[in-house]
Amino acid sequence: MAVSRRDREEILGSRLSGKVAIVTGGNRGIGRAIAERLAEEDATVVIGDLRDDHCAGPGAERLTFVSLDVTNEGSIRAFVDEVLERFGRIDILVNNAGLVLHKSIDDQTAEDWDRLMAVNLRGPFLMAKYVVPEMRRIGLGSIVNIGSVEGYMVNPWHTAYAATKAGVHGLTLGLAVDLGPDGIRCNTVCPGWIDTDLNRAYVEMHPDRRLIERELGQLHPVGRIGAPKEIANAVLWLASEESSFVSGEMISVDGARTKKIPLPSILDEEYRAKLAESRA
Numbered sequence: 001m002a003v004s005r006r007d008r009e010e011i012l013g014s015r016l017s018g019k020v021a022i023v024t025g026g027n028r029g030i031g032r033a034i035a036e037r038l039a040e041e042d043a044t045v046v047i048g049d050l051r052d053d054h055c056a057g058p059g060a061e062r063l064t065f066v067s068l069d070v071t072n073e074g075s076i077r078a079f080v081d082e083v084l085e086r087f088g089r090i091d092i093l094v095n096n097a098g099l100v101l102h103k104s105i106d107d108q109t110a111e112d113w114d115r116l117m118a119v120n121l122r123g124p125f126l127m128a129k130y131v132v133p134e135m136r137r138i139g140l141g142s143i144v145n146i147g148s149v150e151g152y153m154v155n156p157w158h159t160a161y162a163a164t165k166a167g168v169h170g171l172t173l174g175l176a177v178d179l180g181p182d183g184i185r186c187n188t189v190c191p192g193w194i195d196t197d198l199n200r201a202y203v204e205m206h207p208d209r210r211l212i213e214r215e216l217g218q219l220h221p222v223g224r225i226g227a228p229k230e231i232a233n234a235v236l237w238l239a240s241e242e243s244s245f246v247s248g249e250m251i252s253v254d255g256a257r258t259k260k261i262p263l264p265s266i267l268d269e270e271y272r273a274k275l276a277e278s279r280a
């Protein structure tokens, strides 16, 4: 039987009906796109973030903001209690809040290291710790972490950041193994270069911004950097029952950036020139 476009929209628009989802760091950037995407599929979405100044705007009426600092165990406990009190259950946890730091090992301090670990790695661990009892009660749950391609390979001056993201990948394996018997899955989406405030500032540091943007695009075999919504679509799949046999996976969403072995720039230019010629 043919499925009409309207039926299809209805089916696709209700993949998370009845589910309650938490998105940490959902005030802006990738987290905001995830929150909106899950809400589009009918989930009740609670954004946990330090501030809610970006929570206005299109789609905001479907999102609830509850204050959260993922570095503070008391704040996490209060946040989870409030979500349960207001919405009665938690089916999906998206650990997205994160910070990056560009510093050489000489300039990095122990405080820098601890701050990054507290937000990027200890935060997801504690969030899972306080959400899991509720997921166990319902007998089903999906935890989706936002890791990074920098859990596998590293930009210069990202020692601490890469260590936190590799840690998130390890946390994912551990949670998937320990919580599988409870019906709880855990996976990680590893974004490539996504257009958000987090790295826009990095691009803007350079005098020739357009050149940097072009070259960044060329690092990705698909020819461009990614958009927050493209990460949100992968999170949606992992959060939904469509991925019910997927757990313990790190899924790169990076336009194949991590699959291309870098060439010396002169050879890469020749390759690009020939490619452009063959397509002309």
Ligand code: NDP
Residues within 6 Å of the ligand: 024, 025, 026, 027, 028, 029, 030, 031, 048, 049, 050, 051, 068, 069, 070, 071, 096, 097, 098, 099, 100, 119, 146, 147, 148, 149, 190, 191, 192, 193, 194, 195, 196, 197, 198, 199
């Ligand atoms: P943004 O900096 O745009 O957004 C991060 C959000 O996390 C902000 O809303 C921020 O709040 C919030 N946050 C920071 N600290 C805390 C805290 N202690 N408690 C609660 N919320 C907090 O980052 P992106 O959207 O770019 O990144 C989202 C995730 O994706 C991060 O984990 C990042 O590491 C990862 N990632 C991003 C990539 C990219 O290219 N953008 C690539 C690979 C991974 P506030 O605004 O108040 O600081």
